[in-house]
Amino acid sequence: MAITSAGETGTAQPSEAAAVEILMNRGLRNMWYPVAPGWMIGPAPVGLTRLSENIVLWRDSAGKVHALEDRCPHRGARLTLGWSLGDRLACWYHGVEVRGDGVVPRVPAQANAPMEGKRCVRSYHVEERAGTIFVWFGDSLHADPAELQLPDELVSPEYEAILCTAHWKCNYRYAIDNVMDPMHGAYLHAQSHSMAEGDKHAEMRLRKTDTGFVFEKANQRGVNFDWTEFGITNALWLRLEIPYGKQAGPGGAFTIVGMVVPVDEEHCRVFFWRIRKISGWQKDTWKFMYRARLEKLHWDVLEQDRVVLEDMAPQAREHEFLYQHDAGLGRVRTTLLKAARDQVKALAAAKSAAGEAPRAAGVA
Ligand code: FES
Ligand SMILES: [Fe+2]
The missing domain is CATH 2.102.10.10 (Rieske [2Fe-2S] iron-sulphur domain)
Incomplete structure (x- = not known):
């Protein structure tokens, strides 16, 4: 089957369900994705x-x-x-x-x-x-980009961010599911410097926001990895906080913004920005202290996530028995699936209106 871009095919046409599956596995179109740290290019x-x-x-x-x-x-x-x-x-x-x-x-x-x-x-x-x-x-109907809107913490001069990025041998959807699952902090990272505290049992709830939703513990905040936010603003991002005392640096909560780009169906690259709300001379001091004292610990935590995700059983997400703590990732999956279906339907409608296959995005 000749694939011109995910969900768009050349001669043989897959069924709508197959086109949606391709799109979900390779990554939704019509979005901005981080592809590399700036220093790499x-x-x-x-x-x-x-x-x-x-x-x-x-x-x-x-x-x-x-x-x-x-x-x-x-x-x-x-x-x-x-x-x-x-x-x-x-x-x-x-x-x-x-x-x-x-x-x-x-x-x-x-x-x-x-x-x-x-x-x-x-x-x-x-x-x-x-x-x-x-x-x-973009797909062939969206060759021109929409505005890239990122969380404030990444663009406002009031914040300073340190990027950590890594290549993971798993489909990008596992990386999203992982961040949408705050409860794993109290188990997978139980020995970590920042997630050893708090209840190992929680009621979870969903709260809508203007750009997505927050999935949070109903009765614990500021103790462990207690909430996570999912947002779509022409880019898909996740945000969470890790509790730290004042001794770990200035600027209030230690925030992490996460994004992931699919490499192919079995690999992805994750981007995590570690963020403090600081300005002036404190920025450089914090960066130095972070690199000297905390960065290695955070890499250790991220490695725990990577090992679990890369070793998941084959087709793990097709054989699950979810419970209430998985409502956050369930909502993300539903949201992405709807977006994928909409994109496939729009392409099919454009094709039948034109009586031909739409051109691959960006090709003259
Ligand atoms: S293949 Fe590039 S110039 Fe011939
Ligand atoms: Fe984790």
Whole structure:
């Protein structure tokens, strides 16, 4: 089956249910995703797989990051193997040049090649925020991006964030489920420096917010990992607090904002920003102290999550026996499933209205 992007197919058409499943497994479209920390992208081309698509990214001389499908339009060599000429890449195989907008300005091996001046490569919209590269993954009906809205803690100068990111060998949905399950803090992380306290038994409840909902313990707050928030603002994010005394740093609650990008159906990259509400000279001091005293402990906790998730039984989510504490992840699953169905239906409707398959997003 020729897949042009998740949920959009070439010749053979999957059933609606199969298209929804593909979309759910590879990642919903029409959203911004963090794809890499900013420091990872320099002038040399970098190849990444995100939402099962191969992408090449590089930073031009003005500092702007570009992202293209990692495929030369001539004969399909990886553009990642080529080199940067500033605002464009040159393919290693025969030197074809591709600009950041996907247009081929030059075919050095032949005069007046038909490729010249044409947009031959899919390009992606890129934003750099909070020290992180975000890419818009639209379907063919949403090639132009919606506004990227991130939680205040990532964009307001009142906060300082330290990014921690890791590659996990599990589907991205497990990483979301894990954060939507605060109760695991009191068990999986029971020996941790920050989650050893509090009740091992709780009543959980859901509370709606403007951008999603909060899933929280009904009778405990500020003791352990007691609540988690799910938000969709043209990007999917999670927010939680870890309790710390004043000795662990200034600025009130220690907040964590989490996001995840699917790599492919069996891998993902998680992004966790550790955040304090601080300003001025305290920012640098806090960062130094955090790195010296706490970061290693947090990595240890994150490793506990990674080990459990990577070792889950095959197709674990198809053989579950959920209880009330799983209502948060259940609500997220329902929300994502509805969004996936809506996206598949909209594509099918557009296709039947046009009497043809919609073009893959971003291709001229
Ligand atoms: S394959 Fe890239 S220039 Fe030929
Ligand atoms: Fe955890």
